Amino acid sequence: MAGYIEDRWLKKRPNKETGKRERTALWGKSTRYRVKGIPGVRDRSFDTVADAKAWLAETQTDARRGEFIDVRDGVISLREYVEKHWWPSQVHPAQTLESMRYRIWGQVLPHLGDLALRDIGVAELRKWSADVQRTVASNTAYVAWVYLKAVMQAAVEDKRLYRNPCKGNTSIRPPKKPERKARSWGQDRVDGARVALSERYRIALDLGVGCGLRQGEVFGFSPRDVHGDYLHVERQILTYKSRLYFGPPKGGKERDVPLPTAVAKRLLTHQERFKPIDVTLPWLDPEEPDLLRENRRTVTIPLLVYTGRGGAINRTTWNTKAWKPALAAVGVIQPLPKRQPGEKPSRVWEPSREHGFHILRHIVSA
Structure with a gap:
């Protein structure tokens, strides 16, 4: 032997x-x-x-x-393992990578990064879970836990650890996934929200409710995507590192969706008032997440939904300035407090994740 x-x-x-x-x-x-x-x-x-x-x-x-398993391989710190071994092997769309980086470098490594892999045990994970749940929203804490568990599992598969300490330990109270049951809106609320939106953005709600388009797909919609009684969904507008891009639909899957007659009529009416405008943006290829913006190919698309200045829409800005006021108008969330003399206007709306633009897709399902 x-x-x-x-x-x-x-x-x-x-x-x-x-x-x-x-x-x-x-x-x-x-x-x-x-x-x-x-x-x-x-x-x-x-x-x-x-x-x-x-x-x-x-x-x-x-x-x-x-x-x-050589226990000496577990001496490497969590931070070094993530940065040198785990992170370079991750292949995901650019937006997913950005979200992962935010959670791991924001909620995991500041607490556990200096510990050796083999020194991360039940006690350390209990403390981490409690600390994170006290400082960030429950959904953020839950996603951070999912990524931490994935990192530790990779260390097991790399033969740096005997077992994943995130699994099978009942004394650890990991962050729980928030329970959100999407509830479809009634027609009165849909109509009220549409009226509350400015005229140029009402067609966005029509495409969401009538065709089931996601928010980024609505902002990336072009009249040339209409093919008779259906729409061909082939792009969306993405935000990556605070910059706007065109990119493929979620999961890279193009699809055809029915175009109801009522929505088709509203599209024609909208175009009479707001002519499509050509917008040029880089194309965010999921297979090249690290390619510099200036090195990406550009695409010019005649967009139907655009800002008052004729540019592509940033979803964060739109949600704050258009969608949240519409939610407040129909009583879904509280309106912003009235500004007192000398105070700056507040733009901090109450959380309303379950009533984001995605809720319109549930109306289609219903």
Whole structure:
């Protein structure tokens, strides 16, 4: 069986004259016994021959089964493992990578990054979970937990850990996924929200309710996407690192959706009032998330929904200045407090994630 123990303090062969093994230059200067010769396993040194024999026997068995884990590989810090080994291997759309980076570098590494992988146990995870849940929203904490668990699982599969400490420990209270049951709006609320939107943005609600388009797909919609009684959805407007891009629909999947007659009529009416405007943006290819903006190919699309200045719409700005006021107008959220003399106007709306633009797709489903 492969593997043997080397005595580093004594030479292998005895002196021919005395019959005794002579001391080496390492006598008393290093650990004495080194286990060597196991394929795929780094050498390891021990002070006593008993420890060396025990480790040799255990390692030979694990190596034969393909289950050997070198605990020394777990000495690497979580931060170093993430930055040098885990993160470079992640292949996702640019927006997903941006979200992952925000959660991992924002909620995970500041708390656990300096710890060695093998030192992250139940106690450390309990404290991390409690600290994070006190400082960020429940959904943010939950997503951070999901990513942390994925990182630790990768470390297990990389043979740096025996097991994932995020799994199977009942004493850890991980962040819970918020329960949000999407409730379809009634027609009165839909009509009220439409009226509350400015005239140029009402068609956005029509496309959301009537055709089930996502918000980014509405902002990236062009009249040339109309093909008789259906729409071909082939692009959306994305925000990546605070800049706008054209990109493929969610999941990279183009699709055709029915175009109801009522929506088709409203599209024609809208175009009479707001002519489509050509907008040029870089194309965000999911397969090249790190490509610099200036090196990306540009695409020019005649957009139907655009800002008052004739530009593509930033969803964050639109949600704050158009969608949230419409929600307040129909009683979904509280209106902003009235500004007192000398005060700056507030733009901090109450959270309304469950009533985001996506709610319109549930109206279609209903």
